[in-house]
Amino acid sequence: MYDIDYHRVLEASDTAPDEFTDWSVTHMGLTRLPYKGEGEKVGVLDTGCDTEHPDLIDVETRDMITGGIPVITQQMNGHGTFVTGQIVASMYNKQGVTGAAPMATALHARVLYGNALDYYRRHMDSDLAMAIRMCVDDGCGVINMSLGGPDRSPVMVSAVSYAVDHGVILVAAAGNERMMGSPYASYPAAYTQVISVASANSHDLPAWFSTQGIAGLAPEEQPEVAIASHNYYWGCLPGAMYGRMTGTSMASPMLAAVALLWRQARQSQNNMPEGEGVTRGFRSWLRRVSDDTNLNGWDAELGFGTLLLSSDECDTFGAAAPE
Numbered sequence: 001m002y003d004i005d006y007h008r009v010l011e012a013s014d015t016a017p018d019e020f021t022d023w024s025v026t027h028m029g030l031t032r033l034p035y036k037g038e039g040e041k042v043g044v045l046d047t048g049c050d051t052e053h054p055d056l057i058d059v060e061t062r063d064m065i066t067g068g069i070p071v072i073t074q075q076m077n078g079h080g081t082f083v084t085g086q087i088v089a090s091m092y093n094k095q096g097v098t099g100a101a102p103m104a105t106a107l108h109a110r111v112l113y114g115n116a117l118d119y120y121r122r123h124m125d126s127d128l129a130m131a132i133r134m135c136v137d138d139g140c141g142v143i144n145m146s147l148g149g150p151d152r153s154p155v156m157v158s159a160v161s162y163a164v165d166h167g168v169i170l171v172a173a174a175g176n177e178r179m180m181g182s183p184y185a186s187y188p189a190a191y192t193q194v195i196s197v198a199s200a201n202s203h204d205l206p207a208w209f210s211t212q213g214i215a216g217l218a219p220e221e222q223p224e225v226a227i228a229s230h231n232y233y234w235g236c237l238p239g240a241m242y243g244r245m246t247g248t249s250m251a252s253p254m255l256a257a258v259a260l261l262w263r264q265a266r267q268s269q270n271n272m273p274e275g276e277g278v279t280r281g282f283r284s285w286l287r288r289v290s291d292d293t294n295l296n297g298w299d300a301e302l303g304f305g306t307l308l309l310s311s312d313e314c315d316t317f318g319a320a321a322p323e
Contacts, residue, residue, distance in 0.1 A: 029309030037101030043135025046080030047114030085236030265318025
């Protein structure tokens, strides 16, 4: 069983206010980078995307759910639209929000209904694994999965390995179970080849909802890096609407966008690794630049810290780690 990880939409509007719409992008330091994701492609595995939204008209979509459901049910759930917009919302239409990697392209694969129907589905692991392989074969360099469940799946282990072996960076939400029995291992975030993303608050300390890892697991099976947000992220909602949401579901796509920028930088510098070296290189870079904001060293709440790029780190963004 998988489920999406998000809290309710706190506010919705037909316009997005200027205040705080790009708070996280600015807070991480991404506005100082020359990279916008050009030439890169992200696969978003989620609940579907409203491709008629004015900020998302260039997004490709595929339906991975056998049998499908009425379109209205898909459109009523804004999770996938919101997540996709965080990464690639257009910077050219001069309205709404702008994604953290707005010049990247996106393939959105609907793998979840986003409602109670997901609890009764069979073959969910197979659908998700098939979507991962499709994104890899379609040229995606990064795959975001703002979803999770408690079970480890052999078919997913195989698909994850297939992606990483082909040089694809996999990013997943750590989960929002802190108040419901955390610590907790949420898959796919807990797979060792997937980068698990926690949430920090606006003070760069652990968010009250962000899942804490289980003591004794390897660091790669727990939250590895945190993304900070100011109260709630602003993003796209179906029907040309905008709103604000929070959760590790919203932190994960921000890191996926950073992965796209990192890939573009490495490509431009002609120092892109090959195969599994791509994930290894990105993971090494994350550990090097993450800020230990709660002064615990590595821990099961923020992992190696909150992603905050200094001016020097922006100047050397994408550079290979020193030997």
